[in-house]
Amino acid sequence: MDTHTNGPLVLVVEDEPLVRLDIALAMVDAGFAVIEVPDAEQALDLLESRQSIGLVFTDIELAGPLNGLDLARRIKQRWPHIPVLVTSGRTTLQDRPGDGFIAKPYSTQAVISRARVLAA
Template identity: 45%
Template sequence: MSSTLLLVEDDATLRMLIADALSMIPVKVVECDCADDALIVLEGTSLINLVLTDIRMPGHLDGLELANLIWARWPDLPVILTSGHCVLKSEQLPSCSTFIAKPWSLDILFETVTKRLP
């Protein structure tokens, strides 16, 4: 297991289910419940290979704002954005990033994550 994914999801149950599902890939999952904590993790390590973040989250930053900060600081770090409330088109995102609309199947999640891992 050489890849590490940063999972940013405010819903604790969903975060746990996603982390458990991703263990089948396998990938190491670091979990955060908000964008502010995700930035702290990213600042503290260079071991994150991929970020999977919900767009709508409470707090100071939402997932899209987090992604924009990531792209400004770490332009080659891929980000998968997900939401059940909005849709982003591929031309709205950097080439290293992807959007998947909720609800998604585990097959879609695995395929998207696997394509973005090094």
């Protein structure tokens, strides 16, 4: 899904399709533009090719060689101006490479509120 609105462009990185769709639709309803990808590798490819991404929302547990923490660290190294909001149902973060952490199960409103603050 690559949905365009007038809000900041959010890259949602989540390997569970229904979870990804749910938060993406909630963000679109809240006025964000959203691009969805299932893994960190596709997220990094998009970040290389699109200068307009204003926020990344990623799960920690992702399929593939890189997890969401790896992704957050790479984003902070390569694109320090892009806020990263991290989520997990299994992990509570002591080492926080991103700009915020929201535990699963989360309310979509909590994610949207935090995303608005980070994207401002």
